[in-house]
Amino acid sequence: MLRSVVSRAALAEGAARAVDSGGAGIADLRRDAWGHGLLDVAHAVIGAGASAVRVDGAAEVSRLTAAGIRATADQPADLDPRLLYGLPDAQGVLPGTPALRLVGRVLSTKDIAAGGGVSYGYIHRAPVDSRLALVTGGYAQGVVRALGSRAVVEIDGAVRPIVGRIAMDVCVVDIGDADVALGAEATYFGGRGPVAAGLADWVRITGMTAGELVAVAGQRTERAWEA
DSSP states (O other): OOEEEEEHHHHHHHHHHHHHHHOSOEEEOHHHHHHTOHHHHHHHHHHHTOSEEEOSSHHHHHHHHHTTOOEESSSOOOSOHHHHHTOOOTTOOOSSSOSEEEEEEEEEEEEEOTTOEESGGGOEEOSSSEEEEEEEOOGGGTOOGGGTTTOEEEETTEEEEEESOOOSSEEEEEOTTOOOOTTOEEEEEOSSSTTTTTHHHHHHHHOOOHHHHHHHHHHHSEEEEEO
16 A cells, blocks of 8 residues: 655644744645645644645535634635645655655565566566565556656665556566565655655656645545654
8 A cells, every 4th residue: 555644743843934934824735635634734724823725626615614724716816735744845845745656665676687578568678687676656646657667666675766657556667676664655745864855866867747646645645644
């Protein structure tokens, strides 16, 4: 299972940054708060001093109104979402810790000989003898097909390349000669490690915006919360 793990501390810090920068404005919480979780993000930004939140429609307005939160479906948002959610800019510079990290798990590993093909169509062939890890996360969860053989993940603190085509629910990662445990976390972007700003690479590779990418992944995966 691919998970979107949202940090309450990073979200609170991002909400404070956005309000400090833009004043008591309106935060953009459309698309389930850009995949971060509508109600929790709404509480965070209102707690930080935002005047209201922008949502998708009447159903979301009613839901938040019942929770005592002022919401609108027609007034424009004016607080900076990059500051709120901790998203990297085009150069990969982060305003703080990203609120969301996208995390898969290693399902299996196997050796591959030099010249062996990987995934559908064998668009990647191993240049040397190596080892592969099958990792949860595919295009059905927002790991866009264009990322195949072009993006990386972090496993056990090391950056490893995704190789071959992205499948519906999994992808393949070249782990070299590393000994990786089954169930080990594979971080696509976010967190505090070497792929914290990895979303910037996704933007460059796919041509999509950071907001589009994180919202799709956040809404298609299992969400978990951490301190």
